[in-house]
Amino acid sequence: FTRVLLKDAGIDPDTEVTWVPVGFGQTAVAAFEAKQVDIIITMEPVQTILDARNTGEMVIDLPSGEGPELFRTYPGVSRIALRSHVAENPDLFEAYLKAHDEVIAFISDDANVDEVAAIFSEASGQPLEIATAIVGKYTSVWQNVFDCKGYDNVLAYLVASGQFAQELADDAQSCNDIVAPVSQGIIIE
Numbered sequence: 001f002t003r004v005l006l007k008d009a010g011i012d013p014d015t016e017v018t019w020v021p022v023g024f025g026q027t028a029v030a031a032f033e034a035k036q037v038d039i040i041i042t043m044e045p046v047q048t049i050l051d052a053r054n055t056g057e058m059v060i061d062l063p064s065g066e067g068p069e070l071f072r073t074y075p076g077v078s079r080i081a082l083r084s085h086v087a088e089n090p091d092l093f094e095a096y097l098k099a100h101d102e103v104i105a106f107i108s109d110d111a112n113v114d115e116v117a118a119i120f121s122e123a124s125g126q127p128l129e130i131a132t133a134i135v136g137k138y139t140s141v142w143q144n145v146f147d148c149k150g151y152d153n154v155l156a157y158l159v160a161s162g163q164f165a166q167e168l169a170d171d172a173q174s175c176n177d178i179v180a181p182v183s184q185g186i187i188i189e
Contacts, residue, residue: 001041001157003161004068004070004071004157004161005060005067005068005071020037022036022037022040024042024046028040028046029046029049029055032050032055033055039059040056044134044138045124045126045130048130048133048134048137051133052129052130062074063137063141070153070157070160073147073150073153074150074153075146075147075151075154079096079097081093107135107139107142108139108140108142113132113135113139114132116135117134117135117136118131120134120135148174148176151175151178151179152175155169155172156169
């Protein structure tokens with residue numbers, strides 16, 4: 001992932017970067033704050049923790065649409081079930097997706113930020129101010145939309161990062177072959 005970001009920025013990840021493994025979470029924060037590394041590639045809650053401490057500056061904010069076109073449409077959370085199981089239990093999956101729709105509607109509503117942040121803080125162990133900042137930043141991101149371009153981008157990423165041969169991507173099933181619109185709450189673009 002990082003190699004693709006660097007290449008997109010015109011930086012050769014093999015000759016212009018020194019890689020220092022720092023782990024994730026608090027170990028990455030500690031290494032960054034101790035100036036053992038200049039840049040960390042990370043996700044929440046580290047971004048908000050560093051922002052709250054005025055320690056670093058976000059260079060590429062992928063959820064805001066910055067960065068390579070390849071990562072602008074990229075699936076985050078998906079639900080996976082055997083097609084036969086869905087076909088045999090449509091009511092179960094409809095109820096599950098309806099409940100999921102209700103959760104997304106609740107956490108996406110700005111009026112619920114404080115309650116969602118309190119739940120997130122308790123569940124994650126993050127201080128309430130960090131949880132509130134994270135929840136406030138991402139309320140607009142939660143949705144029940146699956147864009148098939150995201151599926152195609154995953155294949156392109158796997159090829160670009162050397163994890164997949166182009167021939168495998170060419171032979172992969174199409175998005176419409178593997179994504180089943182079980183509920184009206186799921187939108188496939």
